[in-house]
Amino acid sequence: MRPALLIALLVMLITSSVPALAVPGLQDLMIQHYPQLKSGPLDSCITCHYPAREGFLNEFGINLKQYGNSFDKVASLDADEDGQSNHDELSHGQFPASRSDDPDLFIFNNKMGQIKFNHRAHISDPGYQINGNCALCHEGPKFFQKKYDDDLTIKNDAHSICWKCHKSHKETRPQAPQVCKDCHNRDIKGRR
Numbered sequence: 001m002r003p004a005l006l007i008a009l010l011v012m013l014i015t016s017s018v019p020a021l022a023v024p025g026l027q028d029l030m031i032q033h034y035p036q037l038k039s040g041p042l043d044s045c046i047t048c049h050y051p052a053r054e055g056f057l058n059e060f061g062i063n064l065k066q067y068g069n070s071f072d073k074v075a076s077l078d079a080d081e082d083g084q085s086n087h088d089e090l091s092h093g094q095f096p097a098s099r100s101d102d103p104d105l106f107i108f109n110n111k112m113g114q115i116k117f118n119h120r121a122h123i124s125d126p127g128y129q130i131n132g133n134c135a136l137c138h139e140g141p142k143f144f145q146k147k148y149d150d151d152l153t154i155k156n157d158a159h160s161i162c163w164k165c166h167k168s169h170k171e172t173r174p175q176a177p178q179v180c181k182d183c184h185n186r187d188i189k190g191r192r
Ligand code: HEC
Pocket: 019, 020, 023, 024, 026, 027, 030, 044, 045, 046, 047, 048, 049, 057, 061, 062, 064, 065, 069
């Protein structure tokens, strides 16, 4: 190999491996502070990155970034504003950046019957044909806030945004809920 090429390759490797090395470091640091989380659902990139609120960080990741990655300094903050501090949530194995027990799946309780909305699948599963286009649900005159909150009703937006898209897929994706009971109190084996 020509020396110039070798140097270019080395520089590329070094610069590209800096963030990669820095990253698992933060996860390790979290486990040092909260050993009870080891190998559980929170011992994961999700805890700080998913779903992303700004760039590639969720609200807890943003807290960390703002406070120089100090777990002590972010302990008393409340990333998901649910009244429980980041420290309390991490101590109890709850995701600090989401009010949902599962940051991939949002459950909406209401009089008509519970809705289970798989946020992650809608974003990334090819069958949903959304392919990461957040704007379909989070931008425009009617949009969902980027905060899961079961205390607010999203009925009007849901019946327009969700249902309209499902109807447009009636022929191509018949699994997309078309009638009330497909969404409300849906209980289909093998699916969450
Ligand atoms: C405890 C929280 C935490 C966990 C867990 C975590 N990260 Fe991060 N990550 C961060 C923060 C905070 C930043 C931003 C750091 C900064 O910009 O100062 C970051 C930055 C990054 C970056 C961008 C690096 C750069 O400098 O551009 C990537 C990529 C990344 N993380 C991937 C991952 C992956 C993959 C995992 C799981 C294996 C992971 N992270 C786990 C908190 C975390």
